[in-house]
Amino acid sequence: MITTLPPLNEADIHGMDDALAEFLKQTDATTALIIDKGGFMITHQGDARHFDLTTIAALASGAYMANETIASLVHEAKFNSVYQQGESCSMFVNCIDEYCLLVIIFASKLSVGAVKYFAAPAAEAIAEQLRSAQDREPDSGFDLSALNVADTESLFRKRA
């Protein structure tokens, strides 16, 4: 079981991007994102120019987590996915693992059945990539000691 999201290297991100790209090819969906349940976007494929993906990630995770709480109130362990249907654009969110979600934005004219069908193996491929990242030696290849906190005296400055 993954206890926390591991540091991700280029191979991890490429592996996940490949799974997303394959999914987009299979479904013709517009954009696919991998986000963590805390609201961060991890990576994405597809159209990023027409959407504020950072905000979508935060709101989608909030909506999914709210649904997870609703599930517990109706005595379900969890709702594995959430579908939001619009007139021209829809969104489907599928659980990847304990910590991550797959978010898909697609034209409403597309078959949601196909999106759901192909989302399952895509989520599994991404989960596998995350498991292999987790299985690496903790923090292997990551050394942030060169970052000096003294340099961060004023990370944020106020406009005069």
Place this chain on the structure above:
Amino acid sequence: MAILNAATKEVQLKIVYYGPALCGKTTNLVEVHKRVQTAPGNKGRLVSLATNSDRTLFFDFLPIEAKTVKGFKTKFQLYTVPGQVIYNATRQLVLRGVDGIVFVADSQYSKMAENVESFQNLEENLRAVNLNLADLPYVLQYNKRDLEGAAPVEYLEFLLNSRDVQVPSFPATAHDCTGVFETLNAISRSLLSKFITQHSPQVAA
């Protein structure tokens, strides 16, 4: 839960502003959004999921990128929780994956009980999401210092900051931005320091 993405050389960290109803959590984010100096594109939109009367219903959200430190982009996501007592389930949701906390206290004498209750609620809700306040970087902000009924800072320190380990605290008047950036910089530094330590080779004593 911080995310380290070596492919894009990004560190992402989540800060939650917590505190009793109407203490100024949303005002902090509004002031940061209004006044922060950033390069174009480094500041996202401020999203507020609020009721008709402008009270926070779910959360406020502000993504913001700090200056690049040694080639790493540091991205912070600032959230508030709804302060009203009835929205406790929502507060737990927002705390999921949190990396650092700003506890905003209302300095008015009449709000002391609410401050203490909210702080206890924070500890309970962290436990509910398998976190412990003692393990998280957090800072205190004593807001509304401009009001006549403001209690002395020493009294707030006694009530909220008299644990074994004292944390940084900042007097503030959020609506005119006093203390807002000092608070944000302190929690950001503290978070980053902890994150860097976690991802640095351990040197044997």
